[in-house]
Amino acid sequence: MAEDDFFEDLDNTSNIGDVIKESEEQLRQTRELREREKKMIREERRRRMIEETKREKKTEEEQDVHLPPVRGKHKKKSGNEDDVIISLNGVGKSYVKGVPALEDVNIKIRKGEFVFIVGDSGSGKSTLIRLLLRELKPTTGTITVNGMRVDKIRNGKIPKLRRSMGVVFQDFKLLKDRNVYENVAFAQRIIQTPVREMKRNVPNMLAVVGLAGKYKAKPTELSGGEQQRVALARALVNQPPILLCDEPTGNLDPKNTVEIMNLLDRINKNGTTVVVVTHNDKIVNDMQKRVITIKNGVVVSDEEMGVYLDEDN
Ligand code: ADP
Numbered sequence: 001m002a003e004d005d006f007f008e009d010l011d012n013t014s015n016i017g018d019v020i021k022e023s024e025e026q027l028r029q030t031r032e033l034r035e036r037e038k039k040m041i042r043e044e045r046r047r048r049m050i051e052e053t054k055r056e057k058k059t060e061e062e063q064d065v066h067l068p069p070v071r072g073k074h075k076k077k078s079g080n081e082d083d084v085i086i087s088l089n090g091v092g093k094s095y096v097k098g099v100p101a102l103e104d105v106n107i108k109i110r111k112g113e114f115v116f117i118v119g120d121s122g123s124g125k126s127t128l129i130r131l132l133l134r135e136l137k138p139t140t141g142t143i144t145v146n147g148m149r150v151d152k153i154r155n156g157k158i159p160k161l162r163r164s165m166g167v168v169f170q171d172f173k174l175l176k177d178r179n180v181y182e183n184v185a186f187a188q189r190i191i192q193t194p195v196r197e198m199k200r201n202v203p204n205m206l207a208v209v210g211l212a213g214k215y216k217a218k219p220t221e222l223s224g225g226e227q228q229r230v231a232l233a234r235a236l237v238n239q240p241p242i243l244l245c246d247e248p249t250g251n252l253d254p255k256n257t258v259e260i261m262n263l264l265d266r267i268n269k270n271g272t273t274v275v276v277v278t279h280n281d282k283i284v285n286d287m288q289k290r291v292i293t294i295k296n297g298v299v300v301s302d303e304e305m306g307v308y309l310d311e312d313n
């Protein structure tokens with residue numbers, strides 16, 4: 001009997017290694033639990049957004065039956081729906097059949113918002129931008145931009161759609177053999193702006209981006225930050241309601257990055273809806289704007305005043 005007690009005691013006495021192992025295991029379990037909780041919250045939020053979109057879609061369809069087609073600005077002013085300028089409902093895009101680059105994306109952006117879209121390389125951010133511009137057609141879902149149904153718009157209306165969005169890319173895409181003035185004026189010529197107006201608009205826009213003194217310079221004579229400001233002036237000179245930026249600071253040093261971001265903030269405060277694709281976590285965290293995170297083609301979070309989520313933390 002005494003012997004049995006002795007062995008039982010031995011069993012209950014753990015050595016220090018076991019204690020550490022045990023607490024490590026506990027820690028791991030707590031972490032796992034927290035991860036699961038976070039995931040559940042994200043999924044719940046996503047589910048709610050999808051439901052909301054479905055409800056709104058239904059109301060839209062019901063309204064369509066009774067009302068003649070109306071242009072955006074003549075629609076009744078009350079209600080939130082009128083404030084939405086970009087809307088994606090159940091949007092999917094597969095370049096290769098069965099391999100989605102985007103899957104069931106539901107996003108609503110209101111007039112005058114500033115939104116970051118973040119995610120690793122290859123997560124589908126540029127695909128999203130190209131869908132908005134109708135450079136690509138979605139495989140599933142509906143897209144509305146500035147009152148136009150992008151997914152079923154006729155070819156003849158695409159220029160009108162694209163005029164509602166100024167676009168800026170990582171590599172500036174300036175005309176190398178034209179000077180700053182001509183690069184910006186180019187956008188005005190495309191829409192046949194009268195010369196007198198153009199001569200007012202282009203210098204105004206160059207002043208806004210802080211390049212009034214460099215209107216004669218060629219892109220090769222400018223720094224990266226200056227080139228991106230020319231691209232911004234070109235994107236904005238026709239006064240589109242929306243500005244899309246795909247990795248606008250990807251080729252810039254930290255100082256120019258901050259300057260471009262401040263400029264985007266000012267442009268937004270002036271009323272333009274701004275959508276910025278980036279994977280610069282520092283600027284995202286500094287700016288305190290809405291952040292939509294895409295992972296493997298799926299929206300995994302959408303937060304007002306968000307931060308760049310590092311999923312591994
Ligand atoms: P991001 O801009 O977030 O880096 P993309 O939208 O460019 O991501 O790409 C998303 C996915 O779609 C990637 O897997 C990419 O390889 C694929 N993809 C992008 N463009 C094409 C294309 N033109 N043809 C086939 N696959 C493409």
Ligand code: MG
Pocket residue numbers: 125126127246
């Ligand atoms: Mg990209």
